[in-house]
Amino acid sequence: MNIHEYQAKELFEKYNISTPKGYVTDNAEEVESIISKLNGKAVIKAQVHAGGRGKVGGVKLVNSPDEGKTIAKNLLGSNLVTHQTNKSGVPIEKLLIAQTLDIKKELYVSILIDGDLASPVFIASTEGGMDIEEVAETQPEKIFRIKCDPLIGLTPYLARDLSYKLNIPESSIKQSTNLFMNLYKLFIENDCSLVEINPLIITNNDEIIALDAKVNIEDDSLFRHKELEKLYDPNQLDPLEERAISANLAYVKLDGGEVGCMVNGAGLAMATMDITKKAGANPANFLDIGGSADQNGIEEAFKIITDDSEVKIILVNLFAGIARSDVVAKGIIKAAKETNSSLPIVVTMRGTNADEGLDLLKNSNLNITTASDLFEAAKFLTEILPNLGA
Amino acid sequence: MSILVDENTRLLIQGLGRDGSFQASKTLEYGTNVVAAVHPGREGTTFENKVPYFSSVEKAVQKTSANTGVIFVPAPFAMDAIIEQVDAGIHLIVCITEGVPVLDMIKIMSYIENKPVRLIGSNCPGLLTPSTKTKVGIIPGNIVKPGNIGVVSRSGTLTYEAIAQLVQNGFGQSTCVGIGGDPVHGTTFTDVLQMFESDNETEAIVLIGEIGGTREQLAAEYIKKHVTKPVVSYIAGQTAPPGKRMGHAGAIITGKAALASEKNTALSNAGVHVVESPSDIGLRMKEVMR
Incomplete structure (x- = not known):
């Protein structure tokens, strides 16, 4: 789960990690007085769950309260489209107005879980304020990685060593060592999947301050972080993806597809997308209904697919182990009737109660084509699609 | 065995x-x-x-x-x-x-x-040995058949798909192992490949991977050095967009190595019979075992 920059910075302050003085607002009128309080100069940052804000006008330096107000008016209520969002972008509902600081040096730090090493990894670089993947590509020698023992954690000597590697001035070594230790503590105590500071700055007074803050909380751990769960911001998600989360479905919208996919299991769902593409069509979504979805869940899954205006045909691929095919069939039939959907549906059903499920679908008056396996399903897709003007 | x-x-x-x-x-x-x-x-x-x-x-x-x-x-x-x-x-x-x-x-x-x-x-879906009727987990007992193909996979239902295709093409399985879709998991592809290589009953191997992580590359390295039996592989998620978690916590493209194409290249270079379409798993095994 993503949280906003201003929320991440509030978390930082709790762990004694310094951030620039700043105020959050959803009201452009307030921006004038905030900037006055910050001595007439500030940086305005759109609060959205997407990286790459700076490149598309989501971060602006302003030199007067008046200028700030004008910019805030333009930003608030608009959508920001970055390389990480889909084509409709994400809404800007809040702004962070922060003081500007003199920067002597910009650094990069992050912590994440390396699955292959089965441990948290602390990553740091002397090249802050840049795209870290680009640094990794072009100047790999400037990136430092520390594997942290899962039971011991980050130790002070490792944090100190890292500070020296980053060429932090001697007078600030204690400060940076504490900061790295605190950041690690924050990461563990809040079950994060990522914390990132880019840039972490050293000011002219040798203070070390987190100019930016990115925190992702691991979804599977939210059950033990009720206070963080409240920071969930559904408005930052694609509306269809948001509905899927509410219905406990794993769904990812894909731009430009015409084949709505409904599948049980994540691997099989990806395979279904792949075979759609191989058949010369484009998948409109990833959708895993899971093993324990009831009829209501299936109905909502079908409606999410058909509410995507780009979808022209539906491909259902079910290999029921825990799931029951007859329940899935009933859900599809009910949802199709309620939404008056006449979209053609290609279905493969195997596993638990597959024959019952297929019988229900064949006798339902829906526009159903049944396939015996994936290969045949792909063949039917290529036969039907050209007739739909797709 | x-x-x-x-x-x-x-x-x-x-x-x-x-x-x-x-x-x-x-x-x-x-x-x-x-x-x-x-x-x-x-x-x-x-x-x-x-x-x-x-x-x-x-x-x-x-x-x-x-x-x-x-x-x-x-x-x-x-x-x-x-x-x-x-x-x-x-x-x-x-x-x-x-x-x-x-x-x-x-x-x-x-x-x-x-x-x-x-x-x-x-x-993970667990594992199953058909010849001794030993099912530890949730792989359905009615889709498997005793035989000589070892199956190892990060997925659940996609494993069933692979098993069904094997059966359709006349192949049974020695053991089917689902290692799981999380980024951190116990037994790896490499562990299972090692066991299949030294198992007398296993004549060939099906490996089902996914986008995310680099475990398939490690498997490819291992195969190149140590596996003499034929391996057929399919990597799910060739059409997945970067940065989006595809259901499994581990199935997310976070860097170049996590891409299906990179994994396919590594496996192919290790002599693995890579299929790009998930419907070709059984057919390719039939060609390989002819």
Whole structure:
């Protein structure tokens, strides 16, 4: 789960990690007085769950309260489209107005879980304020990685060593060592999947301050972080993806597809997308209904697919182990009737109660084509699609 | 022969709630030797009049000599269940539970290091040896057939798809192993490949991977050096967009190496028969084994 920059910075302050003085607002009128309080100069940052804000006008330096107000008016209520969002972008509902600081040096730090090493990894670089993947590509020698023992954690000597590697001035070594230790503590105590500071700055007074803050909380751990769960911001998600989360479905919208996919299991769902593409069509979504979805869940899954205006045909691929095919069939039939959907549906059903499920679908008056396996399903897709003007 | 589970498997099932009980039933129905059920508060009773309940794994192992454990407890309690099984001396632990916090998994991995125990999962369908009717997990018993193909996969239902295609093309399986879709998991592709390579019953291997991580590349390196048996592979998620988690926590493209195309190249360079369409798994095996 993503949280906003201003929320991440509030978390930082709790762990004694310094951030620039700043105020959050959803009201452009307030921006004038905030900037006055910050001595007439500030940086305005759109609060959205997407990286790459700076490149598309989501971060602006302003030199007067008046200028700030004008910019805030333009930003608030608009959508920001970055390389990480889909084509409709994400809404800007809040702004962070922060003081500007003199920067002597910009650094990069992050912590994440390396699955292959089965441990948290602390990553740091002397090249802050840049795209870290680009640094990794072009100047790999400037990136430092520390594997942290899962039971011991980050130790002070490792944090100190890292500070020296980053060429932090001697007078600030204690400060940076504490900061790295605190950041690690924050990461563990809040079950994060990522914390990132880019840039972490050293000011002219040798203070070390987190100019930016990115925190992702691991979804599977939210059950033990009720206070963080409240920071969930559904408005930052694609509306269809948001509905899927509410219905406990794993769904990812894909731009430009015409084949709505409904599948049980994540691997099989990806395979279904792949075979759609191989058949010369484009998948409109990833959708895993899971093993324990009831009829209501299936109905909502079908409606999410058909509410995507780009979808022209539906491909259902079910290999029921825990799931029951007859329940899935009933859900599809009910949802199709309620939404008056006449979209053609290609279905493969195997596993638990597959024959019952297929019988229900064949006798339902829906526009159903049944396939015996994936290969045949792909063949039917290529036969039907050209007739739909797709 | 087969790998990991066979006629010597004495299975303990932990966590018999709604899903666990359903799966326990299917496991008994298939003919697996289930010797103990662990669910606090039920000691003194039996599951379906066949399997004695115990309130702790330690007691169950003492009374029944269970050597293999399968876990269905909910995610918040999975770490505790795994550690309980390790401490009780279970040699093979299979954790089916989905959604175990990753920080719990890394602690578990650290805890079991250098201990005589093998963990499969979490978030996996488990494993099954058809020739001895040994089912440890949720792979449906009615889709497999005894035979000579070893199957190893990060996925659940996609594994069933691969098995169905093998059967359709006349191939049975020695053992099917689902290693799980989480970024941190116990037994890896490499571990299972090593076992299939030295198993007399296994003549060829199907490897099903996914986007995310670099475990398929490690598998490719291992195959190049140590595997003499033919391997057919398919990597799911060629059409997945970067940065989006495709259901499984581990199935997310976070860098170039995580791409399906990179994994396919690595496997292909290791001499693996790579298929790009998931419907070609069985057919390719037929060509390879002709």
